[in-house]
Structure formats: C-alpha cells, structure tokens
Amino acid sequence: MSYLSAKDLAVAYDDRLIVEGMNLEIEEGTVTTIIGPNGCGKSTLLKSLSRILNPRSGTVLLNGQDIHSMSTSAVARNMGMLSQQAENPDRITVEELVARGRYPHQRFLQPLSKKDHEAVEKALQLADMVSLRDNAVDELSGGQRQRAWIAMLLAQETPLMLLDEPTTYLDVAHEIEVMQLVTRLNQEEGRTIVMVLHDINQAASVSDRLIAMRDGRVIADGTPEQVVTMEVLSSLYGIHCDVYMHGHGPDVMLPRTRFCMPRSNSQCGSCLFAPASPGFQVSELKTGYGDHVISQDLTVQIPGGLVTAIIGPNACGKSTLLKTIGRLQKRGAGQILLDNSEVSKVSHRKLAQKLALLGQGSLIPDRLTVEDLVTAGCYPRQTILQRWSREDERMVEWALEKCNLLELRDMPVEMLSGGQRQRAWFAMSIVQDTPTLLLDEPTTFLDISAQIDLLDIVWQLNRDHGKTIVMVLHDLNLAARYADYIIAMKDGEVVAQGLPTKVIVPEVMLAVYGIHSSILTDENTGMPLMIPSRR
Amino acid sequence: MANLFSAIGMDETRTFRGSWFSHRINLRVMALIILCIAILILLMLYAITLGAVPLTIRQVWDATWGEGDSRTLLVVRTLRWPRIGAAVVIGAALALSGMLFQGIARNPLVSPDIIGIDAGATVVAVSWIILTRDTSGLPLVTFLGAIVTAMVIYLLSWRKGASPNRMILVGIGISSMAGAVTSFMLVKYPLEQIRPAVVWTMGSIYGSTWRDVVIPGAVILVTLPFAILLMQPLRAMSLGDNVTKSLGIPLESTRLAVIIIGCALASVAVAFAGPIGFIALMVPHMARMIAGPQSGGVLVLTGLLGGIMLLVSDTVALHFLPVSLPVGVVTSAVGAPYFLYLLYRSNSSM
Numbered sequence: 089m090s091y092l093s094a095k096d097l098a099v100a101y102d103d104r105l106i107v108e109g110m111n112l113e114i115e116e117g118t119v120t121t122i123i124g125p126n127g128c129g130k131s132t133l134l135k136s137l138s139r140i141l142n143p144r145s146g147t148v149l150l151n152g153q154d155i156h157s158m159s160t161s162a163v164a165r166n167m168g169m170l171s172q173q174a175e176n177p178d179r180i181t182v183e184e185l186v187a188r189g190r191y192p193h194q195r196f197l198q199p200l201s202k203k204d205h206e207a208v209e210k211a212l213q214l215a216d217m218v219s220l221r222d223n224a225v226d227e228l229s230g231g232q233r234q235r236a237w238i239a240m241l242l243a244q245e246t247p248l249m250l251l252d253e254p255t256t257y258l259d260v261a262h263e264i265e266v267m268q269l270v271t272r273l274n275q276e277e278g279r280t281i282v283m284v285l286h287d288i289n290q291a292a293s294v295s296d297r298l299i300a301m302r303d304g305r306v307i308a309d310g311t312p313e314q315v316v317t318m319e320v321l322s323s324l325y326g327i328h329c330d331v332y333m334h335g336h337g338p339d340v341m342l343p344r345t346r347f348c349m350p351r352s353n354s355q356c357g358s359c360l361f362a363p364a365s366p367g368f369q370v371s372e373l374k375t376g377y378g379d380h381v382i383s384q385d386l387t388v389q390i391p392g393g394l395v396t397a398i399i400g401p402n403a404c405g406k407s408t409l410l411k412t413i414g415r416l417q418k419r420g421a422g423q424i425l426l427d428n429s430e431v432s433k434v435s436h437r438k439l440a441q442k443l444a445l446l447g448q449g450s451l452i453p454d455r456l457t458v459e460d461l462v463t464a465g466c467y468p469r470q471t472i473l474q475r476w477s478r479e480d481e482r483m484v485e486w487a488l489e490k491c492n493l494l495e496l497r498d499m500p501v502e503m504l505s506g507g508q509r510q511r512a513w514f515a516m517s518i519v520q521d522t523p524t525l526l527l528d529e530p531t532t533f534l535d536i537s538a539q540i541d542l543l544d545i546v547w548q549l550n551r552d553h554g555k556t557i558v559m560v561l562h563d564l565n566l567a568a569r570y571a572d573y574i575i576a577m578k579d580g581e582v583v584a585q586g587l588p589t590k591v592i593v594p595e596v597m598l599a600v601y602g603i604h605s606s607i608l609t610d611e612n613t614g615m616p617l618m619i620p621s622r623r
Numbered sequence: 624m625a626n627l628f629s630a631i632g633m634d635e636t637r638t639f640r641g642s643w644f645s646h647r648i649n650l651r652v653m654a655l656i657i658l659c660i661a662i663l664i665l666l667m668l669y670a671i672t673l674g675a676v677p678l679t680i681r682q683v684w685d686a687t688w689g690e691g692d693s694r695t696l697l698v699v700r701t702l703r704w705p706r707i708g709a710a711v712v713i714g715a716a717l718a719l720s721g722m723l724f725q726g727i728a729r730n731p732l733v734s735p736d737i738i739g740i741d742a743g744a745t746v747v748a749v750s751w752i753i754l755t756r757d758t759s760g761l762p763l764v765t766f767l768g769a770i771v772t773a774m775v776i777y778l779l780s781w782r783k784g785a786s787p788n789r790m791i792l793v794g795i796g797i798s799s800m801a802g803a804v805t806s807f808m809l810v811k812y813p814l815e816q817i818r819p820a821v822v823w824t825m826g827s828i829y830g831s832t833w834r835d836v837v838i839p840g841a842v843i844l845v846t847l848p849f850a851i852l853l854m855q856p857l858r859a860m861s862l863g864d865n866v867t868k869s870l871g872i873p874l875e876s877t878r879l880a881v882i883i884i885g886c887a888l889a890s891v892a893v894a895f896a897g898p899i900g901f902i903a904l905m906v907p908h909m910a911r912m913i914a915g916p917q918s919g920g921v922l923v924l925t926g927l928l929g930g931i932m933l934l935v936s937d938t939v940a941l942h943f944l945p946v947s948l949p950v951g952v953v954t955s956a957v958g959a960p961y962f963l964y965l966l967y968r969s970n971s972s973m
Contacts, residue, residue, distance in 0.1 A: 435871075440871025441871065461862070472852065517869075
C-alpha cells in the first residue's frame with residue numbers, strides 16, 4: 089500500500105478547475121518531483137495534498153487514512169509543507185522561526201522541551217543556519233530566508249515533506265546544497281519527499297520519480313530517464329529541447345532558443361575590442377545600504393552595444409551594482425560613466441530616456457490593467473502637450489505583442505500569475521525604448537519556455553536594435569548562451585570577466601560558487617554548458 | 624457606463640493628435656464629468672428653493688441674475704447662494720485633498736482628517752475661540768494651524784526620504800495628541816466660553832458669506848491645474864519607489880509638491896468650515912469606483928462629487944431632519960458606516 093495517495097482529486101479556484109482527475113500514489117521513502125509549465129497546477133496539487141486547499145472532489149489518503157478526518161496537529165506531525173512566498177513575520181529571529189516548527193509536537197502552553205531544543209539545533213545545522221540563528225528573518229537575503237524556512241520545516245521532523253519550489257531565490261551553490269540536503273534526508277533518515285521544481289535538471293538529478301503535469305493533468309510519470317526526453321519535454325513546454333548526455337551523472341536538458349545563434353569566439357572578441365559605444369565605466373565604486381558596505385572600490389567596464397550578464401552567488405552585490413549604476417541606489421563613493429558622461433550629473437528624466445531598469449518585486453495598485461502598466465513606460469518621453477503620440481501607441485502595441493500579452497491587456501495586473509506579471513513588467517521596461525536596458529533577474533517566476541521567450545526578445549533588442557543590455561541572471565547556462573560578456577562577482581568584487589568561454593570554466597566556478605563542475609559545449613551555440621559535479 | 628460604450632460600439636478612449644500635441648481622453652470619465660456638472664447645478668438651484676421662505680426654481684433663477692423683489696434678492700443672493708457655494712467649494716477642496724493624500728500614501732484609507740491635519744487645526748481654532756472670544760480672524764489662524772501641523776507631520780516622518788507609512792503613523796499620533804489638548808481646553812474652561820468652540824468642532828457652513836466661497840474657490844482654481852499635472856507622475860508612483868525613479872520622476876520633489884497642494888486644500892476647507900469628516904476619505908473612493916484608476920479626469924470628477932456630497936449633506940442637515948444639525952454631524956453619520964463597509968469589502972476580497 090502506498091504511503092500518500094490521491095484518488096480522483098479535483099481542485100478548483102472559484103469556477104476554474106486547476107487540477108482534475110488526479111490519481112497519485114507516492115511510495116514511502118522516495119523522492120518525487122512534479123514538473124510542468126507556469127499555471128499547470130503543480131503548486132495547487134501540492135497544496136491539496138497537504139490539506140492547505142480543500143479539494144472539490146476526491147480524497148487524499150495518508151497511510152490509508154483520509155487526511156480530512158485527521159486532526160490538524162496529527163497531519164502536521166506527519167507532513168510538513170514549504171510554501172512559496174511565505175510572509176515574513178517582523179522582528180523574529182531565525183531560531184525563533186525554526187522553533188515554531190515544533191508547534192505540532194508541543195503540548196498546550198508547554199515550553200520547549202529538551203527534545204524540542206535538540207530538534208531545533210539539528211535543523212539549524214542541517215540547513216547551515218547556525219551562524220545566522222540570532223539574525224532577524226526580515227533582514228536576511230532571499231537565499232538565506234529560504235534556508236530559514238527550510239530549517240523550520242526540518243524542525244517539524246515529519247516523515248513526509250512537501251516542498252514547493254525550495255530553490256527559488258537560491259544561487260547555484262545553494263541550490264546544490266538544498267538538493268544534497270534533500271538526498272541526505274531521504275537516504276539517511278528515510279524521509280519521503282514530494283516537491284515542485286522548475287529546474288528539470290535538478291529534478292532529474294535528485295528524484296526517483298518525475299511527474300510531468302500540464303493543464304491540471306499528468307502527461308508523463310516515471311523515472312527521470314523515462315521523463316526527461318525530447319518528446320516529453322517538447323509536449324510539456326511546447327518548446328524544443330536538447331538533451332545532453334555526459335559521463336558522470338544524469339542527462340542534462342537545455343531548451344532550444346527560437347533563434348539558432350552559433351557564434352564564433354573571434355566574432356565576439358572583435359566586438360569587445362571595438363564596442364559600438366563606450367558603455368558603462370565604473371571606477372572605485374563603493375556600494376551598500378547605510379553602514380552596510382557591499383562593494384568597496386569596485387572598478388568594472390561594461391561594454392556598450394552588447395549583452396552583458398552579471399553572475400555570482402546570493403548577496404554578492406550583483407543587484408546592488410545594477411541598482412547603483414541605474415541610480416536607484418545612492419553610492420558611497422566613486423565614479424559611474426555612461427557613454428562618457430557621469431550618471432549623477434544627468435537629470436532624472438534624461439537618465440530615464442537613456443536607461444530603463446527592470447527591478448525585482450514591485451507594488452501592484454488595485455484595478456491597474458496590463459495596458460495601463462505597460463503604458464507607464466512612455467512616461468519619460470511624454471510632455472504636458474505630448475501625452476499619447478503615435479510613437480507611444482506603436483511602442484505599447486509592439487511590446488504587448490512581443491511579450492505575448494495582447495489577450496491579457498485589459499486584465500488587472502493583480503489577477504495575473506507570477507510569470508505573467510513578470511512579462512508585464514518587462515514589457516513596461518522595453519516601452520521606455522532606451523538605448524540601455526538593465527534587467528535584474530528577468531526570468532524569476534518564469535517556466536523554461538517563458539524564460540526562453542523573454543531572453544529571445546532581449547537578444548533581438550540587442551542584435552536588431554543595437555541596445556546595450558546588462559542583466560543579472562542566476563542560470564549560468566542561459567547566461568552563457570545569451571550573453572556576449574560575463575562578469576562574475578563574489579563578496580562585492582569582480583572575480584572574472586570576459587567572454588562566456590573565458591568565465592564559465594571550472595576554476596572560476598570553484599572560486600565564485602565553491603562548486604566543482606564539468607563544462608560541456610552547447611552544440612547549437614558553441615557556448616559552454618556548466619554541469620555541477622555531485623560528490 | 625462601460626457597457627453603454629461597448630453596447631453602442633464606441634471605444635472608451637479617444638485620441639486627439641496634432642503636430643504639436645497628442646492626448647488620450649477617456650470618454651467615460653468625460654461623460655461622467657459633464658453629468659456631474661449638470662447634477663450639481665440642478666442640486667444647487669433646488670437647494671436654494673428650500674428654507675423659511677419657499678421659492679420656486681424660476682424665482683431662484685431670476686433672482687440669481689438680479690430680477691425680482693428686494694426680499695427675494697436678499698434671500699437668494701446674500702443668504703442662500705453663499706452657503707450653497709461654500710458647501711460646493713469646501714466639499715470639492717476636501718475631496719481633492721483626499722485624492723492627493725491617498726495617492727501619495729498609496730493607501731486608500733488615508734485622508735487629511737485621519738492623518739491629523741484637521742485635529743491640529745482644531746486645537747488652534749478651539750484655543751483661539753476660547754482665549755480671544757473673537758471669531759473674525761479665525762479662518763486665517765486655523766489655516767496657519769493646519770499648515771503648521773502638516774509641516775510637523777512631514778518633518779517627523781522624514782527619514783532618508785518621507786515614507787508614506789511612517790507619515791500615516793506619525794499623523795495618527797499627532798492627531799490623538801491634538802485631540803487630547805482639545806479635550807483639555809474644553810474641560811478646563813466654563814461652559815459659556817467653550818460653547819462656540821464646541822459648535823465649531825462639529826464642522827459647519829452655517830452663516831457663510833461670499834468670502835467663504837471666494838477664498839476656497841480661488842485656492843481650488845490656483846491649485847487644480849497643478850494637481851491635474853501631478854496626477855500622471857502620481858500614477859507612476861503607485862508602482863513603488865524604484866519604478867518611479869527608473870521612470871525618471873524626481874520622487875521627493877513630486878511628493879512634496881503633492882503634499883503642499885493637498886495641505887493647502889485641506890487647510891482652506893478646515894479654516895472656513897471646521898473639521899468635516901469623511902468627505903475627503905470616501906469621495907475619492909466613489910470616484911475611483913465609478914471612473915477607474917487615478918487620472919486628471921478622475922481628479923476633476925472627485926472634486927465635483929465632493930461638492931455634490933457636501934451640498935446634499937448640508938441640505939439634509941438643514942431641511943430634512945427634525946432639528947437643524949451642523950453638516951459635519953451628517954457627513955460623519957453617513958461616512959462612518961460607509962468607511963466600515965469599505966473595510967469589510969477590502970477584507971473579504973483579500
């Protein structure tokens with residue numbers, strides 16, 4: 089008999105069926121990963137398995153018992169769930185947060201017992217959060233915060249763990265750490281794990297079983313070898329994928345871009361020697377928030393007319409560098425030249441005509457439609473008299489079409505999914521029609537095909553319109569493929585910079601992320617492909 | 624209205640372009656503005672017919688243009704028109720300032736009366752009435768009190784830039800402090816001395832003269848064009864500070880400009896009518912509900928609706944209740960339940 093099972097499960101939000109006809113059997117002691125495009129119902133399925141959502145029909149059985157007939161604390165002692173985008177309580181320390189994981193084990197009004205303290209201690213160690221135990225959760229970086237939540241789940245000490253995108257906001261090194269943690273929990277402690285992942289390669293590397301979902305239904309189910317095939321992936325995401333086999337470890341999947349873009353090194357090299365415009369020249373820059381210095385004495389050149397990617401671990405100062413050169417954040421000292429003129433000497437409006445910046449996370453006002461949001465990008469070139477020129481109208485239509493938003497144009501932004509919202513923000517930045525575009529993790533919340541769509545637009549903006557692109561990317565293989573120039577940062581300093589073939593090499597990966605890796609060549613583009621080694 | 628336009632196959636917006644200008648007009652908002660102007664004129668004429676000397680609309684119309692017997696002229700032109708006019712301009716000023724404050728704070732539950740500007744003005748006015756027993760200089764003194772309070776709130780909420788949330792919290796703090804001082808004044812002095820002050824705190828446009836119409840009206844005429852121009856950056860500001868900056872909007876100076884205009888409008892209203900609650904809070908909501916997100920057109924509509932609301936409240940307070948009440952009592956009586964309803968709604972949609 090299976091450990092966790094779903095029978096004829098259907099889940100709906102209001103009138104929309106998200107998951108239907110779901111039959112699922114999870115064996116004890118296995119790692120199962122659910123994959124699929126944005127909005128396919130993966131997270132919804134996970135939520136209904138953990139009793140966060142009530143199904144419209146069907147049952148969920150845990151050890152043969154209907155979870156809806158069990159008490160809340162009995163369910164919580166048996167399964168723990170890591171949700172996406174949990175809210176961060178104010179002013180509580182990591183240790184206090186982790187201790188909350190013991191709640192289902194505590195008796196009414198009892199303080200933490202010795203056993204509880206041991207569990208908290210062990211959870212902190214497993215998640216590598218011991219050194220941050222007294223820090224406030226709301227002051228941690230995105231990656232650290234994610235690990236704090238994972239630690240809380242570990243303290244719950246449940247035999248079954250449900251993880252909804254546990255690697256969001258984590259860099260390569262921490263992704264690997266979390267994946268290793270999952271393997272360790274499974275192999276050494278025999279815990280059963282069910283998770284949702286966006287990254288198919290990670291999923292394949294740790295899972296015993298993959299379940300591929302599309303439109304609320306399972307379309308493939310089996311071992312990673314059975315599921316990670318060109319046929320399954322292209323029907324799952326509607327995009328062509330290449331699967332690379334290499335000696336040590338599972339196969340690697342890479343989505344193919346709409347543009348085939350073989351590039352020879354000499355071609356790119358010559359661009360670097362004679363860039364179309366001087367780009368950014370940053371010298372002796374000091375960045376940070378208040379007393380907290382992130383970069384001290386940073387000197388870097390970002391060539392004009394090319395696509396540059398900034399890579400590096402969480403909290404290495406990549407986003408801060410981007411925000412500082414985009415003048416969203418004040419610098420401590422130093423000089424930033426854009427096309428030979430000092431950025432701080434330009435008026436706000438003039439700067440907004442020169443560069444657009446797509447940031448991470450923003451407010452969404454009520455009732456604002458997608459079209460309203462995208463139109464806001466016209467602001468820097470509008471005057472009192474020129475409020476809606478033909479150019480504005482043309483740009484907005486073009487951006488809506490490019491970003492596949494035409495059908496969503498009258499939808500309130502608050503109703504969109506994470507991936508759709510990200511596309512709307514990106515459309516707003518390209519409507520600004522500036523010669524330089526700064527993008528801070530533009531592919532967050534996007535599934536692989538949407539990531540490729542967006543980066544293909546970025547590529548076109550550079551190759552067809554000659555725009556300078558500077559972007560922070562977490563995915564190294566996408567960075568290698570789309571960028572002409574890569575800057576690798578660690579602890580606020582530039583560790584390596586140059587062509588992808590010069591930066592994506594094992595030595596740099598070890599220095600920047602502290603991981604061992606092997607590098608293949610992507611046959612379609614001639615660019616490097618990094619595969620972390622598992623030890 | 625939206626259905627009306629789509630039903631007759633019309634686009635909701637129309638673009639006007641020339642060689643040196645281009646503009647997109649929202650026809651729905653325009654239609655609503657025209658409708659509100661018509662309703663406002665009719666309501667004003669109707670309200671003037673009511674009172675101890677009943678008149679017909681015809682008589683009111685003629686007397687307005689100077690025809691009729693001297694008694695009707697006196698009633699219409701010297702007694703009733705100023706009061707009606709004051710209701711409209713003060714209602715408009717309150718609603719406009721509410722819209723500006725809600726935009727700047729990115730919070731629909733903010734208005735000048737909630738963040739303490741009215742309370743600050745009240746302390747000054749009550750002290751002035753009790754201590755000097757003179758009401759002639761009252762509007763000027765109250766105006767200064769409101770402006771000083773707004774400045775104090777702005778300065779206290781400044782911490783590397785004015786944070787909207789901090790401003791609300793500081794404002795609520797200032798508001799309860801001012802309320803305590805007001806209560807102290809009212810308890811300390813004998814009843815006959817505080818009576819006019821108590822009446823003032825209820826908010827009233829009783830006994831308005833043409834001065835009470837002209838000065839607030841002039842303030843609206845001067846500030847409205849700037850406020851309309853500020854609506855576009857304000858709209859971008861609703862997307863967050865970083866987006867605002869990357870769109871090339873000077874954040875702090877725009878914010879300061881909106882606060883100055885909002886304070887001027889709120890202060891002139893409280894100076895001439897005393898603290899009138901809830902108009903500034905609820906009218907911008909009504910405008911957004913019927914006309915969509917903030918824009919120059921919606922701002923004008925907000926002003927018109929504010930005028931209508933205060934005029935209706937004043938007319939009800941004066942003529943349709945067993946006893947005549949100060950208008951502030953009626954707006955609070957209607958506004959408070961509406962406020963609770965809004966809270967309930969915003970809760971249930973979360």
